[in-house]
Amino acid sequence: MLSSLLVESSVEVSFKELLICIMTSVLLGLLVACVHMYRNVYSKNFVITLAVLPVLVQLVIMLVNGNLGTGVAVLGAFSLIRFRSVAGGAREITSIFWSMGIGLATGMGYVGYVTLFSLIIALFLLILNTVHFGEKQKVTEREIKITIPEDLDYPGLFDDLFQEYTYSATLDSVKTTNMGSLYELRYRITLKDSQTEKELMDAMRIRNGNLTIISGKVATNREEL
Known part of the structure; x- marks a missing residue:
């Protein structure tokens, strides 16, 4: 389950493998969006971005897989996007990092790995927010x-x-x-x-x-x- 679905030595990816990776990114992206909305202030555009981001990152990773030059170019593009965006709160940064991690994992074929860890992370975040972990006494x-x-x-x-x-x-x-x-x-x-x-x-x-x-x-x- 924790092994890569895609064969690293192969250049072409079968339609079935591609479809599994895409569906995993979509479902886990929706999971990230739902967890982010739980007891949190959010906007519609942001949660939609969280749901779509894993698929976009997966596409980029599949395109640059094995190509060092293209990977460096994509890294520069992500840096530009980062510095042109407005700084968000800690929970927003966590959700974005989680979504990007899903896209990275599915783009490399680690479907079982990212599914297991996403479920654990979702459960952990829901528990922490339910029990009001880390909240200060209201003054x-x-x-x-x-x-x-x-x-x-x-x-x-x-x-x-x-x-x-x-x-x-x-x-x-x-x-x-x-x-x-x-x-x-x-x-x-x-x-x-x-x-x-x-x-x-x-x-x-x-x-x-x-x-x-x-x-x-x-x-x-x-x-x-």
Whole structure:
């Protein structure tokens, strides 16, 4: 089962062998697409690409099999495609690598090998995503912009409030505004309880003379649900 379906010394491939390799690529490509869609954010075009990619890679491998010059040219073409594409998330890269691996294996005739390993990989990924492996405890992060008068000494001004309402608080930047008469402090905080956000803002309003306070989400790259 783990041996190559295609005879390495032969130049021609029988229609039956070619059909088996193509059907294996199609079915395993659909498997990759289905696994990628499980509890993940995706687009229709991307999952279609995952399903078709194994057949395309198989075609390329069959064409360059045994030809070193053509293989180097194809490698350069793949490099151009890589650098002209937008960088995706970790799960997208895994799915693309998996699809390409299927195409490489079927192009060389290792149908049983790639089928066995694809089933194992699919089962492994489904289990990891089902049990929420590696997920962090959900916390509420906020980016807070606080405007204070210039005569107010801002170092340590809100430390007692942050100690009461947050797990951590970091002063990211300080900026002068309104011709230098005001300071804008930008903090990144992690709240102990999201329900106490209003209490924290009310307490900070007392400290800064009821000037502007803005609380928003922290800009992060979230790639999964």
